[in-house]
Amino acid sequence: MSFRIGRRCFSKQSYDAIIIGGGHNGLTAAAYLTKAGKKVCVLERRHVVGGAAVTEEIVPGFRFSRASYLLSLLRPVVMQELNLKKFGLRYHIRNPNSFTPIRNTHESLLLGMDMAENQKEIAKFSQRDAGNYPKYEHFISEIVHSFEQLMDYEPLDLQKPIHKLLPHLYLLFKTVQPLGLRNAVDFYELMTAPISKIMNKWFESDVLKATLGTDGVIGLAASPMDPGTGYVLLHHVIGGLDEHKGAWGYVYGGMGAVSNAIAECAKSHGAEIYTEQDVQEVLLDGNVAKGVRLSNGKELHSKIVMSNATPHVTFNHLVKKESLPEEFHRNINQIDYTSPVTKINVAVKELPNFLAKPNQGSEPMPHHQTTIHMNCENMQVVHDAVMDYKNGRYSRRPVIEMTIPSSVDRTIVDSADGHVVLLFTQYTPFSPKDGEWTEEKKTEYAKHVFSEIDAYAPNFSSSVIGYDILTPPDIQNTFGITGGNIFHGSMSLDQLYVSRPISKWSNYSTPIESLYLCGSGAHPGGGVTGAPGRLSALHALKHF
Incomplete structure (x- = not known):
């Protein structure tokens, strides 16, 4: 379900933090900040919180997960640190999880969590592929095991001097070291090659290659024959639920129940969450964010402002162009x-x-x-x-x-x-x-x-x-998602890690002091992960 927040009279005029946008990442940031003892106000434009993770009754008697629709990528550290099950999060882990019927035939491919059963299904199309499938899954799991740790840490801040980067560089080295040289080469190929090339390397059955390969183009305006689609596949297999790697589940009550659990956690620590509050502008004192002005003219003040909007909305609608460095603004407008x-x-x-x-x-x-x-x-x-x-x-x-x-x-x-x-x-x-x-x-x-x-x-x-x-x-x-892009910006190689949203500004800070990004336009990107919200809040807490 998606939830209205009924309180409409602000309890105060000044907060430690104001968060623009009550999507799941904005709510996550609020939960972490309030857990740290900060006074936080979340402002959501719509009548319900959750952003794209909402449940709405559009057809009477039927409640839709209107945008996002499956759970897997939510970071385990977010689920544990916010104790989301305590706040009502429940889900069903799907098994089987993939079904591909073949047009104009009575054939199909059904895949799940049982490797032996998967091999039986695949053997209907290719004995060779049935033998290779466990090897492919092992290959992917090895890469995921190393790579997914980057989802829980800030990217390198390339604006820092090298000696201050050494601890982070060591952490990065320890993260990728288990890959080994052979897997590092395979990882490079997976990150840069077309997903069709990866699939052709492993399999011969068309239906298996297409079923696995579509994860490389989900939400991406690209063909499986285009370079870089391998990473998008990796992003979609990086999750899991309850120690089941790669598992996807249905949330009871729809995806709005994820947002509600996070909101309830934030409110339990004192967060104030308001709906139908349209932020018109970030208030600045020189080059420092000092609060927001709503479309009704009301002003609220804060020590920091966090934007869960896309980088485009943040820097083209909420902040005046003349307040930003020309190069920064130009690069923001190059985001795809x-x-x-x-x-x-x-x-x-x-x-x-x-x-x-x-x-x-x-x-x-x-x-x-x-x-x-x-x-x-x-x-x-x-x-x-x-x-x-x-x-x-x-x-x-x-x-x-x-x-x-x-x-x-x-x-x-x-x-x-x-x-x-x-x-x-x-x-x-x-x-x-x-x-x-x-x-x-x-x-x-x-x-x-x-x-x-x-x-x-x-x-x-x-x-x-x-x-x-x-x-x-x-x-x-x-x-409010620019271009209708569910990731808040394409998950192409030039818009990831130290280049998300743009190079030199990948660590949630912005050229405006005390203004931070906390949405999917920041590292590690899109999906219902909670990671940008968590990491941005932890980053902001260091600067209070």
């Missing part, structure tokens, strides 16, 4: 926010009935709880979808990831047989070549996606009760 994603949240009267695995009655089957990959028979299908996008139109065969959280969580639907179906689709341009996203064009695209699903589950279109469609402009306008 391109997004190919349209999210469609659907209320249906019955479960999809897949030709590859027909329903047996009305109860959910194991494959219904997975991520269901459609138009994913091979990487050429994905590449062709990108080519349509690059030509200015939505994909004729859009890449579709379907999840059905109501298959395990009945708290999000009121009817006995109804279900919530969440569709993460690409590729859709922000500004199509044949005209902007009108309501008619959005309806056309939704029906096109539904008809594509019908090729796999013929009852789908006829089962639709209602839906909510969010194109890239809708994601931008609804959640």
Whole structure:
């Protein structure tokens, strides 16, 4: 569920910290600051907190995880230090977790947490791949084991003199040392090569390569044949739940329950959280942030200000251009926010009935709880979808990831047989070549996606009760996410680690003293991780 904060009268005019934006990272920053004894005020523009991690009832009786929809990347250190289970966070770990039906056949690939079962499934397509799959998983897990530690530490501050960087450099060395030379070479290739090259190196089965390889293009306006897509795959397999590496889960009550648990933790330590508070400007005294001005003219003052907005919004809307160094402002405006994603949240009267695995009655089957990959028979299908996008139109065969959280969580639907179906689709341009996203064009695209699903589950279109469609402009306008980019900026190699959001300013500080970034536009980037919120708060605490 997503939660309104009813209190509208500010308890004070001055705080230790004001946080702009009540997304999950802003709430995380608030929780860490209040735990450290600071007086914190969170200001959220919308009527609910959570940012993109929200649950909303758009179709009566059906509650959607409207933007983000699965849990895995939330950093264990955040979950433990904030004790989020105490504040109500509950989730279901999916097993199996991936289902790829093959169009115009009765074949499919079902993968989960049991390696022997996975090998049996893969052997239907290739005995060689079945033998290689455990080796591939071991290869990925070794890299993840070393690399994921970087998610919990600030990037190197390249503005510091070298002698002050030595402790951090040693930590970085200890992090990557376990990779060894051989794995370091493989890691370099994974970071720089097209995901198609990585998949072709390991496997021969088209459906396995495409199923694994789509993680390299999720949320990215790129083809699996494009260099650098290997890192995006790594980012999406870096998580896990309850010691189950790489596991993904459904949050009971939807993704808004994640934000609510973090908000409840912050409030338990004294944070004040206000909704429907639109911040118009960061107040400056010379080059020092001193508070904010709301759109209604009210001013609130603080020792520091933290922005959970994108770097574009922060430095083009909340801070005047003349207050920023020219080079900094120019580099901020070079950040790539391109997004190919349209999210469609659907209320249906019955479960999809897949030709590859027909329903047996009305109860959910194991494959219904997975991520269901459609138009994913091979990487050429994905590449062709990108080519349509690059030509200015939505994909004729859009890449579709379907999840059905109501298959395990009945708290999000009121009817006995109804279900919530969440569709993460690409590729859709922000500004199509044949005209902007009108309501008619959005309806056309939704029906096109539904008809594509019908090729796999013929009852789908006829089962639709209602839906909510969010194109890239809708994601931008609804959640304040520039370009509709779910990561607050592309997760390309030139926008990671010491270059996130830009080089020389990757450690949450900004050229404005006492103004910090705490959103996904900062290291380590997008996804429901809580990491930017935690790291920015810890960084700011050193400067109080």
